[in-house]
Amino acid sequence: MDRRKFLLSAASGVASVGLLNGSAIAADIDVAPNNAAPSTTSSRGLGGILRKFRLVAQQGEVEIGPDETFKTWLYNGQFPGPEIRVKEGDRLQITVKNELPEETTVHWHGVPVPNAMDGVPGLTQKPIAPGESFEYAFEATPAGSYLYHSHVGLQIDRGLIGALVIEEATPHVAYDRDYVLVLDDYLPGAPQPLGGSAGWGGMLRGDWWRGGGMMGMAGQMPPYKGLLVGGQLPDNPRVFDTKRGERVRLRFVNPSGASTIRVAIAGHRVTVSHCDGRPVEPVTVDSFVLGTAERYDVIVEANNPGVWPISVAAIEGDIPPGRAVLRYTDAAASALRDGMPEGFTSGRPLHYDDLQSLETLPTGRPDRVFDLLLRGGMMSSAWTINGQAYPEADPIAISAGERIRFRMRNHSMMLHPMHLHGHFFRVGNALKDTVLVAAHMGRAEFDFVADNPGRWFFHCHNIYHMEAGMAREVRYV
Ligand SMILES: [Cu+2]
Structure with missing residues (x-):
């Protein structure tokens, strides 16, 4: 895929959320900037444009690899759900229609929305009953890479997940391309509670679970069949194109049900620029770990032509690893290298101590x-x-x-x-x-x-x- 094609497919993804005429809506309902917005300088002077989206939670079927069909619950028939991408300071209005056989809600993970927009059933809202709709409205601030997902029961382990990107007006790092990589643990069939005799924990014994070297964990993970990147198994990986000399921003988001995932890219180091959406002092490492719901944005300098795996592996459990592909468009028709990137076994992993915020942090003794x-x-x-x-x-x-x-x-x-x-x-x-x-x-x-x-x-x-x-x-x- 070249960049234009990528942008087109990203745009068509958004279009099917109901934004086909979004620019018309945005132009019609243009409003003044919200001067009462938090004091993020980047939001000043923006249009505060109203961006309307529509998410339909429905049953559906998607291809996630050669001969592998995932029959599950989806947003707008897509997996992962459509990428929602707006600019900092925009106002979001997202209508969620529930066409599932069960109640649902949507949570905008990480965005400090007003309480009533937070999507937690029984706490911030009544769940959306089958056949009903709910309108979420909040300001897109601060900029960052976020997630949206169902907050009812185990619905995350259906396909009810997606990425929400709020673009900053003035990023502190330069880049030529901007891709989102949604990681997920793939669970065929309907999720069940773990443990006890009611759920999988009672049924699994050793057959599904080889123990992973840790005592006492049998039955503590669902029978995931593999890790996905961008909703694809490793045999049919998503391809992210770059050209020699470019800087590529990769936004890794992990809306998995249960998996903590290490990421490394063969042939490349990565410079972490954002953690859970927020800007940090750039720090260059060979691998990093995302717990469920964590996000890291990294910059990759495209200085090693070829076709390279972007590999992901679970830290807990016994799930086969996943991958996407970083492909130089001017590389000779070289084959994708097999094996895990060297960053998994050597080099410098990222630690929380490496992260230095570029923003004001809360200080002082806690009350x-x-x-x-x-x-x-x-x-x-x-x-x-x-x-x-x-x-x-x-x-x-x-x-x-x-x-x-x-x-x-x-x-x-x-x-x-x-x-x-x-x-x-x-x-x-x-x-x-x-x-x-x-x-x-x-x-x-x-x-x-x-x-x-x-x-x-x-x-x-x-x-x-x-x-x-x-x-x-x-x-x-
Ligand atoms: Cu836990």
């Missing part, structure tokens, strides 16, 4: 500190925070204006990507919305300012843990 113990997966099917499994769990009460610290300890054998809705928080010297807490006595902490009142969800983004109780309401009182 409140919450110690949160994460457990589960052994004798019981529940995953808990301080011994409680949501919804039978006390809300975490905070007050507007306070500085809050969450300190998490992981007394379980699995990773937990912990996500707070409605806020960015500080991890080390970076702003994030999701933080991985390492398995086996791992610890993590984050600080945030209580500046977006409402009832917000805080939860593990492994949806099986979330559904088994590893969640709390964070309530402004």
Whole structure:
């Protein structure tokens, strides 16, 4: 695909969301810039254009590889869902029509939307009943790479996921091309709860699961069949074109159901420029890891012509790796190199400590500190925070204006990507919305300012843990 073709296909993806006449709508309903917008300089002087989209959640069927058809639930019949791409300061109006046999909602992961637009059933809205619609409206700010996904039950492990890109007016890194790579763990069939005797945990035993070298994890991952990049299995990879000498921005987003994924590109280092959408001091590494719902934007300098795998491999579980392809258009007709990129076994991996935000970070002593113990997966099917499994769990009460610290300890054998809705928080010297807490006595902490009142969800983004109780309401009182 050349760039123009890519742009065309990206545009047609958007068009089928209902934006076919979007430019006409935007021109008709042009509004003045919102001077009350947060003090991001890049949003000043923008048009504050209204961008309307339509997402239809429906059953459908997509090809995800040679002879592999995925019959599942989709947005607008596409997998992943259509890429929604707008400019910082635009106003988004997204109508979600539910044509599924079950209730659904859509969550705009990472965007600090007003509480009523956050898409958490029973907390911020009534779920959208089959046959009904709901209109989400919020300002596209701040710029960044985000996700949208269903927030009902295990629907993420259908195909109800997509990327939301809010382009910055003045990026701090230069690039010639801009691609989104949606990672996913592919689960044929309908997802079921794990653990106990009711779900897969009781059925799997050793057949599906070889243990991955970790004791006690049997039945703790769904029977994923492979990792996908851009909705494709590795035998039929997505191809991302570049020319020698160009700089390519790759936005990696991970709306997987449960998989923490390492990424490396053969023949190339990557320079991380954004973490969970927010700009960081560029740092050059050989690989990086995305917990479920995390995002990294990287710049790749196209200085090593050929046809190279962009490889992705799960850290937990026993899922076959996936890949996309970085192809130089002027490369000789060389074959795609096989094998995993050297960055998986050598070189420099990215750590959270490498991330230096380019924005103002919350500082000072916290007004409140919450110690949160994460457990589960052994004798019981529940995953808990301080011994409680949501919804039978006390809300975490905070007050507007306070500085809050969450300190998490992981007394379980699995990773937990912990996500707070409605806020960015500080991890080390970076702003994030999701933080991985390492398995086996791992610890993590984050600080945030209580500046977006409402009832917000805080939860593990492994949806099986979330559904088994590893969640709390964070309530402004
Ligand atoms: Cu978890």
